Amino acid sequence: MAGGVGSGRASGAPGQPVSVEVLPNGVTLAVDSSPAPGSVALGVFVPVGSQDERDRAQWGWAHLLEHMVFKGAGPWDVDGVAAVMDDLGGEVNAFTTREYTCFYAKVLEPLGCRAADLLWTLVTAPRLEAGELAKERAVVLEEMAEARDDIEDVTEQRYMEALWADDALRHDILGAPGAIRRVSAAALRGFWETAYSQAPPVCVVAGSGAAEVARRWREALQRPRYRGPRRTAGGWRPAPREVVKRQAAEQVHVLMGREGPALTGADYWEQLVLSLVLGGQNTSRLWLRLREQEGLAYTVGAALNSYGGWGETDIALTVRPDNLARAVAVAGEEVRRLAGEGPTEAEVGRAVTALTSNLVFGLETPDGRMQRLGRWLLLERLPPDLAAVTARLAQVTPAAVQAAARRTWLDPGRLAVALVGPVPRGAPAARSWWGSDGRPSPTT
Numbered sequence: 225m226a227g228g229v230g231s232g233r234a235s236g237a238p239g240q241p242v243s244v245e246v247l248p249n250g251v252t253l254a255v256d257s258s259p260a261p262g263s264v265a266l267g268v269f270v271p272v273g274s275q276d277e278r279d280r281a282q283w284g285w286a287h288l289l290e291h292m293v294f295k296g297a298g299p300w301d302v303d304g305v306a307a308v309m310d311d312l313g314g315e316v317n318a319f320t321t322r323e324y325t326c327f328y329a330k331v332l333e334p335l336g337c338r339a340a341d342l343l344w345t346l347v348t349a350p351r352l353e354a355g356e357l358a359k360e361r362a363v364v365l366e367e368m369a370e371a372r373d374d375i376e377d378v379t380e381q382r383y384m385e386a387l388w389a390d391d392a393l394r395h396d397i398l399g400a401p402g403a404i405r406r407v408s409a410a411a412l413r414g415f416w417e418t419a420y421s422q423a424p425p426v427c428v429v430a431g432s433g434a435a436e437v438a439r440r441w442r443e444a445l446q447r448p449r450y451r452g453p454r455r456t457a458g459g460w461r462p463a464p465r466e467v468v469k470r471q472a473a474e475q476v477h478v479l480m481g482r483e484g485p486a487l488t489g490a491d492y493w494e495q496l497v498l499s500l501v502l503g504g505q506n507t508s509r510l511w512l513r514l515r516e517q518e519g520l521a522y523t524v525g526a527a528l529n530s531y532g533g534w535g536e537t538d539i540a541l542t543v544r545p546d547n548l549a550r551a552v553a554v555a556g557e558e559v560r561r562l563a564g565e566g567p568t569e570a571e572v573g574r575a576v577t578a579l580t581s582n583l584v585f586g587l588e589t590p591d592g593r594m595q596r597l598g599r600w601l602l603l604e605r606l607p608p609d610l611a612a613v614t615a616r617l618a619q620v621t622p623a624a625v626q627a628a629a630r631r632t633w634l635d636p637g638r639l640a641v642a643l644v645g646p647v648p649r650g651a652p653a654a655r656s657w658w659g660s661d662g663r664p665s666p667t668t
Contacts (some may be wrong), residue, residue: 242597244606250424250453251445252601255438256593260431264336265590268343269426269598272419273452274399275322275392284364284399285407286416287320289350291360292412293327294318296351308342315610317341320397323532324602330591336429336437344444347425350416352407352541362402370400375477379644382467383479387536387640389463424450426601431590454602458486458533464640466653473645476548480641480654481538483631487530488603494526494628495537497620499539500559502559502574503539503568507574508538509558520551532603537632544644549657556658566626569625583613 244254274286294309295302309316314331316339327346329339371377389396398573427445429437462483485492497553503526514520523542530536539559543551586592587610600607608616631640636658643654 239664241305242606244601245442247446249446249448250450251448252426253438253442253445254426254428254597254598254601255434255645256428257434258430258587258590258593260590261331262333262420262432263590264333264429264431264433265328265330265594265617266336266339266343266430267326267426267428267594267598268323268347269428269602270327270347270420271323271423271425271602272325273321274395276419277395277399278390278397280391280413281403281406282402283395283403284368284397284413285403286325287397287399287403287414288360288364288407288414288635289352289630290318290325290327290366292352293346293350295360296353298345298349300345300482301351302356305342305346308338312339312342312547314339317350318346321531322393322397324599325438326595326598328591328594333431333433336433337440338542340429340437341444344427344441347420347492348448352409352413353602354573357407357409357412360619361407364404365401368396368401371396374642375471375473378469378471379477379479380644382644383481383538383640383642384467385484386465386467386642387460387462387481388572390667391532393460402413414520420572422451423454426598428594428598428601430594430597434437434590437496444500454604460534462638462640465640466641466655467643469642469644470647471645472647474496474544476545476643476645476647478539478541478543478548478552478641478643478654480552480639481536481640482527482638482640484535484537484632485530486533486535487600488532488605489530489535489627491624492528492530492535493546493616493620494624495535495632496579497572497575497617498628498632499526499528499537500542500578501562501571505574505578507571509562514541514551514554518550518554520547520554526556543646548643548648548654549651552654552657556636559629563626563629566622572620572622572625576620580610580614580615583610587602 242256246252272286277283278284294305312331312335316329318327327343329343331339385394485495502508503524510524514524521541521543526539530539539555541551596607636655637653641654
């Protein structure tokens, strides 16, 4: 494992140990014993996500499976699982990403071992009964309908469709309604048997009593056998284009961007600082120009989202239709100005302070440390500790951020664009505004 296996100090508060052990069956068990005020957080990170759905007929199965394991597992039927969850108090839940599925709990220290038993049983012994599938299928279809009513969700999904050539990243994590309606209990069980038995999960315990929970958990974690090593899919191909979805709303939601570095990418830190210089702080370029100086937008920001095998960087705007062209043009103007003159030392310093603060705040809670450890260990790496992050951020210079801006934002033909809402009909492509002044024309 890159970064070392065994005891280390790669995550958690300064001076507190993190131990990582790879069990004979390949399961990774990580323990963060940093002190917590009586609570413990546990996570099982299964390296299966929506990108592992082979074709359109399976779209949404990973997310549906995440739901279904709570409908009966091991000795508990659906009511039994619910009762155990409520007996634990705290929080027991799960979420699905494109790369992995995480089952997690945050409970009081005395209940940590019981929470560990529940999580591992959900992952390794789900019942997946046809009767429960019929009911949960309807629940997931309602969740999908709710997402279609959320214009921000719609914009994010349209943006992914506009950015990538590969269906593995383009399709919605929630899936396609037809695939959810047609899946049988036998087919879903086959997906679980194939996907969940292929690569060993990562199990993490952090907080008060973590070492005791890990000792109790270790025996159970060794029982299943897994067929192969974890893999981090990569090499995804961008195919940027513009996608417009007109629907009733007061504002147009704009998301535009391009592929970015993965979590371990060489220029990850420069791109992260760039995203904060552009948007995300009170003195960020886009915030000052579009909101504070010209009053073109209420919501404006920039972000870098990086994962194990891919990443993307974007600019988000929410504007009235009559401000759309001008807002996009001003955003392009500010990006070109940043690429031309570079950020100031003060701008880079503020971004570095904000990023360092976010890391420290995340390490203050057991669940924050648990999530960070699990995400990195799926890549077979320990996360960089605070000292390493601080040292790397100290290497980010204004010139490096300027170079990142030039590589990323100067060519509008490399940008994917999603426009959702009351987009004016007859308007030119938004990418054409990127290099213009965005003043109203007869076509808009």
